[in-house]
Amino acid sequence: MSNRDAIVVENLTFQYPDTETPVLKNIHFTLKEGEVLGIIGRTGSGKTTLAMCLNRLVPTVIQGNLEGTISVFGQDISQRSVADMADKVGFVFQEPENQLSQMTVEEEIAFGMGNLGISREEMKYRIQETLKQVGLEGFEKRSPLALSGGQQQRLAIASVMAMRPSIMIMDEPTSMLDPRGKNEVYDVLRKIKTYGMTGVIIDHEVERMASYCDKILVLDDGEVIMFGTPKEVFSELTLLHEMEMNAPQVTELADRLRKELQIDVGSPITVEEAVKAFQIVSIK
Amino acid sequence: MEPFIKVTGVSHVYPNGVTAIQDVNLEIGEGEIVAVLGSNGSGKTTLVKHFNGLLKPTTGQVTVGNMNTKKERIAKLSSLVGYVFQNPNHQTFLPTVRQELYYGCKNLKISEEETEKRVKKAIELFELENLLDANPFDLNSSKRKEIGMASIMAISPKVVVLDEPTTGQDHKGCKRVLELVKMFHEHGHIVVLVTHDMQLIGELNCRVVIMNKSRKIADDRADVVFKNQELLKTADLQPPQVMELANQLTYLNRNESYLTIDSIVKWFKHNKKGLEEERKIGTGS
Structure with a gap:
């Protein structure tokens, strides 16, 4: 994996016309080439708007006032058009009906x-x-x-x-899929990495995101509340719960055992980790 | 007692020649919660669309409340069976959320007083107070979906069919769907769910009907069905994550089904003493 920055977002603020407060507030993050970023947050937290800033749909097609800078592979994209971006940044929309023609x-x-x-x-x-x-x-x-x-x-x-875009953004691409279909899409996400592509996925599927993403960004009311590895983010359960969000079920389980029964198995975020953490040799 | 919904030897062939369901038999009684599971294209939605007469059987018979769906008009059936579509765009069509919420009751000529009561309750549960004058098409799809559910809640039909109710919903939205299902159940409605959401099924531990390649291949309670790993594999289903964990923890009680976080916490509560003596629980990673 290279060390090149794929996406650098600095001081990004965006406000739709005729609204009182920005939907994105002073956003910072950096994603390396070949990494997969998962964006999570409540409905209405600004996830889709943020993703659309990365291919210039916001603010060129969906208009409003954008401040701050976004660089894609070292180039400031503020003067680029959506068409210009098309070979660099691919976008899969939330509702496929809107995309197919x-x-x-x-x-x-x-x-x-x-x-x-x-x-x-x-x-x-x-x-x-x-x-x-x-x-x-x-x-x-x-x-x-x-x-x-x-x-x-x-x-x-x-x-x-x-x-074959260098960066592929997917906005809730698995919402209508069955478990096998969901796994197939997440496997595609993994393949993206072997092609040297960089991925951004918006989803509510925290369990799959915990095992497939390199970084997780938590957005709430337009602000970045957390940005880090899945392990770092999903271990902050109190913070997630305050935002009415959840961690993978195994993480939630471990947290309840710690709080209610003082049994500490750490913070596993995948089934594999949990199986190890919960290993007990024998019980009377 | 006669089952409220009775599906007898039903097959459905679409005009393009595709057989979507084959020889399905199913009875649903008063007060039941039934989840129809299966992979995309297995025939789940085709099956439940027979309950309100949206689709008529090619062969076989469907009766709902003693009415043969082939002989009744959809209008009559829809007062008995409410259907919340997977895609909210197929459901909402009026210019404001308020009109959308009142439409069904008006259509069914429910008294004004009763309508007010029901709509108010729906507004509260789905927190729609500030959106009443909004155009549903200006809202995002998960909110539009909630409006679809709120409208059905206002009509309050005997049978409520929810097609993929948690799709695209955030954590809070999913909890709200769970609450809604429980509420309908407590009020004596029959709830039929079409879903891929195994956490939701785990929480409800309801009756589960599994469709696979247009046939019904299982019909039992979730805790029984989810124990059958062969069956889950055939139908391409994945149990809730905690159950996948529980399946690999040999010390848990093999006769139990651990469908929820609660069920495992409970096991540890009962067995904590033994654990403390052993002191062998891992330190995590």
């Missing part, structure tokens, strides 16, 4: 690549590759609108992946 699945995937001027041969190759990655092989000729919610979600991911 073509008549067939393969045209859908080709659409974004076409805008980047990619050759026909390469397109064909990438369509097959990405369909396989998201488990939609054989769906080439289907209409995107005839797919189920979960399939649409995976198609939206495939069409962004095919553009």
Whole structure:
């Protein structure tokens, strides 16, 4: 993993027109190339707005007053357009219906690549590759609108992946998926890293995020409340609970054992860690 | 007593030739909470859409409160069975949240006094006081979804079908859904859930119907079903995280099902003494 900074956000404040308070307040964080960042927070905390700042949808399309600077791979993006950003930062929207526009699945995937001027041969190759990655092989000729919610979600991911952006942002990409589908998307996130890509995911799936993300950013009312490794963030249960948020179930369990029964097993954040932490040789 | 919902030998074939459910038999009685689980495309939603006549069986028969859904109009069935859609865009259509909340009661000609009472309760539970004049389409999808649930709460139908109620909801939203299900249950409604949310099912420990490849493959209580790892694998289901942990802790009571954080805390409470004598509990990582 390189040591290059992929995203540097400094003093970022954003306010929609005709509102009294900013939705993002003085945000700072740095993400290294190849890292996966998970953004968590309550509904309305500003997660999507923050993500949209990273590809310039905010403030160029969704307008308002933006202060502070965002650099992507060392370049200040304040003068860039959304189209300019498209080959660098891919964005998978929360509601796939808003993203899909073509008549067939393969045209859908080709659409974004076409805008980047990619050759026909390469397109064909990438369509097959990405369909396989998201488990939609054989769906080439289907209409995107005839797919189920979960399939649409995976198609939206495939069409962004095919553009091979350096940074991939996904806004609640698994909300409509079954457990297997969720795992598939998170596995895609892991693959992103092997391609040297950088990932940002917004989700409520704290359990999966604990094992797949390198960093977690907790947003509340437009402010960064915590930024650190999943271990650092999910160990702060009192703070999370104050914001009506939760940690992975195993972390919550360990916390209750400590508080209610004075049994200390540390703060495991994954099942594997918990199994180790809860190991008791024998019991009378 | 006759079951309130009776599904007998039902198959459904969509106009494009896809068979979505095959030979399903199911009876749901008064006051039950039933969760329909299964992977995407397993036939869950197709099955529950038969309960309010949105879909009619291709073969077989569905009766709801002794009415054959094939012979009744949807309007009549919808006073009995309320359906909260997975995608809130398919549900909300009026220009303000207030109108959305009153619409169902008005439509069913419920008295003004009663309507006021119910709408007020729904507004309180979902904290909609400040959003009454907002256009639902200006709100985010999880809020729109809550408006869908609040509207059904106001209608208060005998059977409430919630299709993926916790999808896209934050932690608080999920807790609210749990509260809503319990509340409907306490008031004697039948609640049917279509969901992937195993934590929600764990908390409810309700009856679970598992659909797989258009067929019903299991029908039992959650604690029984979740113990069957073979079955979960077949249906691509993942138990709640604490249960995955419990399955690997050999010292827990094998006859018990640990579906919730509470259930494991309880075990430690009862066995703490033994633990203290052993002093072998790990120090964590």
